[in-house]
Amino acid sequence: MHVFDHKGELRSYIKEKKDGKNIIGLVPTMGALHQGHVSLIKQALFQNDLVVVSIFVNPTQFNKKADLEKYPRNLQGDLIILEHQSDNIIVFTPTVDEIYGESIVSNTYQFDGLDKVMEGEFREGHFEGVATIVELLLLTISPDRAYFGEKDFQQLQIIKKIVESKNMPIEIVGCPIEREPHGLAMSSRNERLSKEVRIEAGLLYKVLLSAKRKFGTESADEITDWVKSQFKKNTLLDLEYFQIADEATLTPILKVQPKKKYRAFIAVYADDVRLIDNLRLN
Template identity: 70%
Template sequence: MHIFDHKKELMFFLQKERNNNRTIGLVPTMGALHEGHISLVKKALLENDLVVVSIFVNPTQFDKKDDLEKYPRNLERDLKLLGLVSENIIAFIPSVDEIYGKDIKSKTYEFDGLDKVMEGEFRAGHFDGVGTIVELFLRTVLPNRAYFGEKDFQQLQIIRKMAASKKLPCKIIGCPIEREPHGLAMSSRNERLSKTTREEASFIYETLQSAKSKFGTESAKNITDWVKDGFEKNPLFELEYFQIADEDTLTPMLKKQNDTKYRAFIAVYADGVRLIDNLRLN
C-alpha cells in the first residue's frame, strides 16, 4: 500500500498510473474506518485498477468546534484495516495545512436549494465545507469514479450537483447503507455511544421501517406526527428532524406523486452524539 501526505506527490504518482491506462477510484473518508467504509473500498476495487482512500477530518464541514474535537481518530488502525483489504490501495493522509494553508475556510457553492433543507437547516455552512474538500480531492486524484455511502444521502445528491456544475469528469456512485446487526446505520460516530444506547438505537431504523409501511396509506403529516410522538415517549433519544422528501430535489413531500421517488430522512441525538439515517419509501 502506498501512503501519501502531499498533493503534488500523489498527483505525480497517479499520472504515471493513468499513462499506463490504469483506472482510478476514490473513496473519501474522515477516518475511524468501519465496515461501511470497507464496503465502499471493495466496490471501488472491483470497478477500478487502483483505489485512493483519503483520510482527512475536514474542519470546515463541522458547525460545532466540540463535534470536531470529539470526532474519533485512529490512523494506525485505519491503515492496518486498509492493508488487509488490498495492496492496490493508495492512502492519502494530508494535514490541514496541506489542504487549506493558513486560511481554513470553505468556498461558497450554489446547490439549487439542495443544501437548504434537513442537514442544511441545522448545520450552517456544512455543505460548503463538504463541497470544498470533495472538489479538491476530485481535482487532485482525477478519479474515474468516486464512491459515497447513501447514509449521507443529502450529501451524495449535493456532491453530484457540485461535480456536474464544475464539469468534473468523474462518475459519482452512491452505495447502499451498511448496518450493524441491530439495524443502526454504520457510522464512525457510533463509537462514541454507550453499549446500551448503541443496541437500543435500533429504534431509529425500526421507526424508518414503520414509516415505510405506513407510507402507502397515510399522509406525510400523519407519519411525521407518529414519528415525533414515538420519540417523545423514548427518553434515550432526542429527535432533531424527520422529513419525507423527493429523492431528487430533496423538497418536502406535500402531496404524493406517482412518478416521484420518496425517501424518509431522520436526525437523532443519543448520548450527545448526532446520528442520521434514511430509507427509500417507494
Template identity: 70%
Template sequence: MHVFDRKKELSLFLETERSKNHTIGLVPTMGALHQGHISLVKTALAQNDLVIVSVFVNPTQFDKKDDLKKYPRDLQKDIELLKNVSRNIVVFTPSVDEIYGDDVTSQSYEFDGLDKVMEGAFREGHFDGVGTIVELFLRTVSPNNAYFGEKDFQQLQIIRKMVKSKKLPYQIVGCPIEREPNGLAMSSRNERLSKKVREEASFIYKTLLTAKTKFGTESAHIILDWVKFQFEKNKMLELEYFQIAEEETLAPTLKKEVDKKYRAFIAVYAEDVRLIDNLRLN
C-alpha cells in the same frame, strides 16, 4: 501499500498509474474506518484498477468546534484495516495545512436549495465545507469514479450537483447503507455510544421501516406526527428532525405523486452523539 501525505507526491504516483491505462477510484473518508467504509472500498476495487482512500477530518464542514474535537481519529488502525482488504489501495492522509494552506475556509456554492433543508437547516455552512473538500480531492486525484455512501444521501445529491455545475469529468457513485446487526446505520460516531445506547439506537431504523410501511396507505403529514410521538415516548433518544422528501430535489413532501421517488430522512441525538439515517419509501 503506499501512504502519501503530500499532494505533489500523490500526483506523481498517479501519473505513472495513468500511463499504464489504470482506472482510478476515490473513496473520501474522515477516518475512523468501519465496515461501511470498507464496503465502499470493495465496490471501488471491483470497478477500478487502483483505489485512493483519503483520510482527512475536514474542519470546514463542522459547525460545532466541540464536534470536530471529539471526532474519532486512529490513522494507524485505519491503515491496518485497509491493508487487509487489498494491496491495490493507496492512502492519502494530508494535513489541514497541506489542503488549505493559510486559509482554512470554505468556498460558496449554489446548490439550488438542496443545502437549505434537513442537514443544511441545522448545520450552518456544512455543505459549503463538504463541497469545498470534495472538489479539492476530486481535482487532486482526478479519479475515474468517486464513491459515497447513501447514509449521507443529502450530501451525495449535493456532490452530484456540484460536479454537474462545475462540469467536472468524474463519475459519482452512490453505494447502499451498511448496517450493524441491530439495523443501526454504520457510522464512525457509533463508537462514541455506550453499549446500552448503541443497542437502543436500533429504534431509529425500526421507526424508518414502520414509516415505509405506513407510506403506502397514509399521508406524509400523518407519518410525521406518528414519528414525533414515538420519539416523545423514548427517553434515551431525542429527535432533531424527521422529513419525507422527494429524492431528486430533496423538497419536503406532504402530498405524494406516483411518478416520484421518496425517502424518509432522520436525525437523532443519542446522549451527545448526533446520528443520521434515511430509507427509500417507494
C-alpha cells in the same frame, strides 16, 4: 499499499498510473474506518484498477468545535484495515495545513436548494465545507469514479450537483447503507455511544421501516406525528427532525406524485452524539 501525505507527490504518482491506463477510484473518508467504509472500498476495488482512500477530518464541515474535537481518530488502525483489503490501494493522509494552508475556510457554492433543508437547516455551513474538500480531492486525484455512502444521502445529491455544474468527467457512485445487527446505520460516530445507547439507537431504523409501511396509506403529516410520538416515549434519544422528501430535489413532500421516488430522513441526538439515517419509501 502506498501512503502519501502531500498533494504534489500523490498527483505525480497517480499521473504515472493513469498514463499506464489504470482506472482510478476514490473513496473519501474521515477515518475511524468501519465495515461501511470497507464496503465502499470493496466496490471501488471491484470496478477500478487502483483505489485512493483519503483519510482527513475536515474542519470546515463541522459547525460545532466540540464535535470536531471529539470526532474519533485512529490512523494506525485505519492503515491496518486498508492493508488487509488489497495491494491496489493508495492512501492519502494530508494535514489541515496541506489542504487549506493558512486560510481554513470553505468555498462558496450554489446547490439549487439542495442545502436548504434537513442537514442544511440544522448545520449552517456544513455543505460548503463538504463541497470544498470533495472538490479539492476530485481536482487533486482526478479519479474516474468516486464512491459515497447513501447514509449521507443529502450529501451524495449535493456532490452530484457539484460534479455536474463543474463538468467534471467523474462518475459519482452511491453505495447502500451498511447496518449493525440491530439496524443502526454504521458510522464512525457510533464508537462514541455507550453500549446501552448504541443498542437503543436501532430505533431509528425501526421507525424508518414503519414509515415505509405506512407510506401510501397515511399522509406525510400523520407519519411524521407518529414518528415524533415514538421518540417522545424514549428517554435516551432526542429527535431533531424527521422529513419525507423527493429524492431528486430533496423538497418536502406535499402530495405523492406518480413516478417520483420518496425517501424518509431522520436525525437524532443520542447523548451528545448526532446520528442520521434515511430509507427509500417507494
